[in-house]
Amino acid sequence: MDASGSGGSKPPPPPFTAEHEELRQTVRRFVESEIEPNVAEWEERREFPRELFDRCGELGFLGLKFPDEYGGQGGSHLHDAIWVEELSRRGASGGVGAGLNAHTSIAMPPIFNFGDEWQKQRWLVPGISGEKIGALGITEPGAGSDVASIRTTAKKVDGGWLVNGSKTFITNGVRCDFLVCAVKTTEAGGHGGISFLVLENDMDGYEVTGKLEKLGWHSSDTGEIGFEDVEVPDSHLLGQENCGFQLIMANFAWERLLMSIGAIGAMDRLIELSIEYSKQREAFGRPISSFQATRHKIADMATSAAASRALTYDTLRRFEKGETVIKEVSMCKLLTQRALVKIADEALQIHGGYGYMREYEVERALRDARLGPIGGGTDEIMREIIGKNLGL
Ligand SMILES: Cc1cc2nc3c(=O)[nH]c(=O)nc-3n(C[C@H](O)[C@H](O)[C@H](O)COP(=O)(O)OP(=O)(O)OC[C@H]3O[C@@H](n4cnc5c(N)ncnc54)[C@H](O)[C@@H]3O)c2cc1C
Structure with missing residues (x-):
């Protein structure tokens, strides 16, 4: 199953085009071959190697949305969105995504948006190549x-x-x-x-x-x-x-939207894992997927993921067009971060005792997901912003 709904011969979901989907495949291959096999060791070591920044810089992933003149790829926020979604989707831990994206999406954008030429040459250019970490x-x-x-x-x-x-x-x-x-x-x-x-x-x-x-x-x-x-x-x-x-506020919108996109990627993965596991794990002489309780859990997970995707992609499309989407971005973050915690919790339940074990990704996914309702502005703060924007 392609939980992203974007694979095969289906047209890409808006706001993405065929070109974005090509990038999706490239990032997916990279994550599967160079990140996924190493994640468990990096988690154990409590950091991923610094060389991963160099490697991502070399492949152009750190500069997707920045202009060529600074060593970037000249793309847009949509390219970055693909990168973040794929980074979270397949076997990458929240920690790898957090480290790479804190650099690309919360440290470098203020330099690009507010910095002068000297500052861009000093921090943005080596940041895009992976030589300096921000x-x-x-x-x-x-x-x-x-x-x-x-x-x-x-x-x-x-x-x-x-x-x-x-x-x-x-x-x-x-x-x-x-x-x-x-x-x-x-x-x-x-x-x-x-x-x-x-x-x-x-x-x-x-x-x-x-x-x-x-x-x-x-x-x-x-x-x-x-x-x-x-x-x-x-x-x-x-x-x-x-x-x-003002700089803080300008940065928050993109950070929160990216956290929402990352959550969607992680949701897809957890649903995939749950479907796969429920079909092969047997109890009482039959696969656990044959129990209505399991099927309903997965149906709820998929529904929640689809709603999260719809709101987030729609907000991303409007953000990219330059619309003011403060309320919508806050809604995305509020909805997706809690939804991911719930989905990860349900995925762990479906995996039973094995879900609780280190070698199964779901244990890590549940722990990683819990930061979502706190980091980048808490759920309570998102509700305050939404309330204010509703005139309350
Ligand atoms: C792993 C991790 C990585 C992080 N990375 C970064 C980073 O790179 N850079 C950075 O600057 N920060 C970073 N943060 C900080 C993060 O943004 C803060 O944790 C977050 O903003 C919440 O602040 P706090 O933890 O001090 O909680 P507090 O502000 O102390 O809040 C505690 C509780 O009170 C509630 N509360 C507070 N005010 C209100 C209110 N007005 N109405 C209702 N409830 C309220 C909160 O919602 C929360 O439930 C990171 C945090 C973590 C845990």
């Missing part, structure tokens, strides 16, 4: 959902900024070469007092203070970083001073 640093020990309350300060000094504070939960935070970092550039901070500075890991006073152990996403590194009198030159200010909040 991370986005917003969250702090005392500021998660309430991003405007960050406390890391950047004090203006001659020729630059003096940064003090700390960040936590930063994907790629342990090994990133550059950190796109939210800092307070006024005494009051808040919506009108946040800016972005790009920090580099070899600056004096920049220190990785921890690597976090997590429920899921084991193969991605999640770091804590401290800053003590880090001198950051003026040339590292991204966009306008005190306009960082």
Whole structure:
């Protein structure tokens, strides 16, 4: 079964074209041959090799949506969507997707969208080739959902900024070469007092203070970083001073949409695995797929996946056309992340005791899925945004 509904001779589902589907096949082959066989070991080691960035850069996957002049493929967000969906669909862990996509989809876009030419040459170009790894640093020990309350300060000094504070939960935070970092550039901070500075890991006073152990996403590194009198030159200010909040908001839309697309890929895989397993596992002398309870579970999973796909693809199509889709993106994230947790839980139930075991993908999928309703803005925050956009 092709749960993506896009294989064989069927026309590609909108917004995708035949060209996107070609890319889908290329990414699928890459994931099956170069990621899937290694994932278990990388999860165990708590990180995937740095060379995977180089390899993805070499194959053009890190620059799908960026212009050729920076080493990209000159594609669009739709190409990135295919990449993310396939990366999550077939055997790749949430951790591999998180590490690669934190780099391509939350750290590099602000540099492309708000950076000047010098900044693009310094971080975007080596980022696209995989030579330098990026991370986005917003969250702090005392500021998660309430991003405007960050406390890391950047004090203006001659020729630059003096940064003090700390960040936590930063994907790629342990090994990133550059950190796109939210800092307070006024005494009051808040919506009108946040800016972005790009920090580099070899600056004096920049220190990785921890690597976090997590429920899921084991193969991605999640770091804590401290800053003590880090001198950051003026040339590292991204966009306008005190306009960082707009940058955060601009970035969230794509991050949340991508998380939704990733969830769809993972759902397909779990449904595939559940169908396959239920046909070959026997109980009481017959395949468990012959029990109505199993069939109904899988029917519910497939229905939930189809609804998730329909809303997400429709929002992606509108996002790509340049429409304002804040409410819809929040709906996508709210719907898909919870739906994936439920689907992974049902898939594990269908697999019985074997589902609970390490060598079966479903155990990892359930753990990995649980971050979805938290990271990139929690379910509760998505509901707040949707409510506000409904005039409540
Ligand atoms: C594995 C992992 C990777 C991450 N990667 C990154 C990264 O690369 N960069 C980065 O900057 N951050 C990253 N994060 C941080 C992530 O974005 C935050 O965890 C998330 O924004 C939630 O913040 P918090 O954990 O501090 O929860 P809190 O904000 O403390 O929330 C705790 C609870 O209170 C609820 N709550 C808070 N405010 C409200 C409200 N107004 N109304 C109702 N309920 C509310 C929340 O919904 C939640 O249920 C990552 C987190 C994890 C776990």
